Amino acid sequence: MLSTKDQVIYQLRQTHGFISGEEISRSLGVSRAAVNTAVKALRSDGYEIESITNKGYRLVKGEEKLLLGEMLSWLDPVRAERVTVLSAVDSTNTYLKSAAANGTAKPGDCVIADMQTGGKGRFGRRFESEKGLGIYCSYLLEVGDLSPAAVSEITAWGAVAVREAIQEVCGISCGIKWVNDLVVDRKKVCGILTELSVEGESGRIQSAVMGIGINVNHDLQDFPPALRGMAGSLKLAAGKPFSRARLCAALIDRLDALCRDFPARREEYHAAYRAHTVLLGQTVTLLRGGVERVGKAIDIDPHFGLVVQYPDGVTETVTGGEVSVKGFYG
Secondary structure, eight states: OOOHHHHHHHHHHHOSSOBOHHHHHHHHTOOHHHHHHHHHHHHHTTOEEEEETTTEEEEEEOOOOSOHHHHTTTSOHHHHTTEEEESOBSOHHHHHHHHHHTTSOOTTOEEEESOBSSOBOGGGOBOOOOTTTOEEEEEEOOOTTOOHHHHTTHHHHHHHHHHHHHHHHHOOOOEEETTTEEEETTEEEEEEEEEEEEOTTTOOEEEEEEEEEEOOSOOGGGSOGGGTTTBOOHHHHHTSOOOHHHHHHHHHHHHHHHHHHTTTTHHHHHHHHHHHBSOTTOEEEEEETTEEEEEEEEEEOTTSOEEEEOTTSOEEEEOTTTOEEESTTO
16 A cells, blocks of 8 residues: 555655645645655655755765565556555565455555564574565465465466566576475575465365565575575675666566466466476485475476486486475575
8 A cells, every 4th residue: 555655755766856835736736734744754765855046955875774665666556555565574475365265455465664574484493584685575365266286376476476576677697495495596485385375164265375486686694594505685696786666566567467468378387387497407305294205306297296206216206395405505
């Protein structure tokens, strides 16, 4: 939902030189006092905004913050009304699942946080979500009346969508580590977690929330020491920082397309996924129920399962909910 602060920072970004408070007030349909309050809030956020009597306001400098108003250069204002940006939250997935459960969210709604205090990964692992560096986003998917089994592959579709957004904005070609990680040079830059809420008696999906965490502007020291051997960021990969606001807008656009495409355009997403997976031909260790088994990843099946061949020649197709692939990150 667009606030006055969001609209004011957008106006200031679009203006070269000064813009009067009266002009901002008139264009937004709010009072001069509301404009002044928004400017004060932006200054508190770290933006340097010059104010001169009879001339108005001018944005002097200020590192881009993760505000909805910063996304408006790339995101349609009507679409932005269904995006919520939070300074902090325990988990964007938990927030959006709760909103879906109480009827205040509908498919296409999106929640983005500047930081998470309880970010989640697969198998209950913690996802590090530091303030001011990454993108932590949850999107309420449109899955209609499809069964949980039919929706099980949608995380892989999400990997394709996120990869395309990163390629578009950052020019970085990420690999896909089956089933839910994006990697650059064997370093994880993104994780995806899709959570379904299912009605017990009917088995009907009540909500499907896709959570996406992207390491954008992290330096190596921003990661805990235990993760520095496996964690990477887009900044580390390219040697320069990127606009999180612009990447968020591209991400929303790609996720909107995913919902329009699913499940009819499976072949296209499968081809893109298979072309960029990093495991094919690799020796993998599969962990299932505490038991490890080593094999070679030889293919991705039509429903995004990983086809593994064992030393005895037997092949098996495994799914993301069944196994964890070990050893890729060292």
